[in-house]
């Protein structure tokens with residue numbers, strides 16, 4: 001079977017990539033964050049809406065704003081990570097449709113949708129974009145530590161008050177220290193998770 005990417009790349013992106021919770025001291029540069037976004041942004045979303053928004057928490061001051069909203073078990077791994085990204089989504093994503101869609105009616109037709117429809121569309125594609133971002137981060141040499149153990153209400157109040165932006169999940173970014181890895185847990189076999197119909 002021919003492969004679009006080589007076996008080493010598959011290891012880096014999937015088979016050997018792990019969830020990290022301990023970090024080596026090497027910094028994460030703004031250029032690395034930009035390089036990851038520059039890849040992730042090409043992933044497909046509903047009607048090319050690209051509702052995800054990425055907030056990179058790097059400074060000590062910004063980390064301190066995030067800290068009170070983290071579940072206890074996530075505090076240390078986050079405070080010691082070189083960077084943490086809040087993967088968020090914008091319920092007002094349609095305002096950017098003139099740039100994103102060749103259809104001149106795209107903005108207005110999305111803007112007429114119900115709150116529930118906007119939430120579903122933004123959350124679905126925003127989550128996909130979060131996943132694309134993690135794969136892209138690995139592709140540029142970063143390790144990831146995704147987390148949903150935090151108060152979305154707290155983070156939204158602290159960072160997104162009076163906006164249409166909502167937090168989805170967090171992801172620590174850096175160069176992982178393998179001494180902090182947990183044993184690799186199993187994954188479902190094809191027959192457990194899939195059906196060809």
Ligand SMILES: Cc1cc2nc3c(=O)[nH]c(=O)nc-3n(C[C@H](O)[C@H](O)[C@H](O)COP(=O)(O)O)c2cc1C
Pocket residue numbers: 017018019020021073074145146147148149150169184185
């Ligand atoms: C959406 C999401 C939320 C997660 N939340 C947490 C969390 O709050 N705290 C934590 O330590 N790990 C969290 N994890 C990490 C998972 O437990 C981990 O990715 C999974 O067990 C697979 O580990 P592996 O990548 O090392 O195989 C989360 C992962 C994802 C994708």
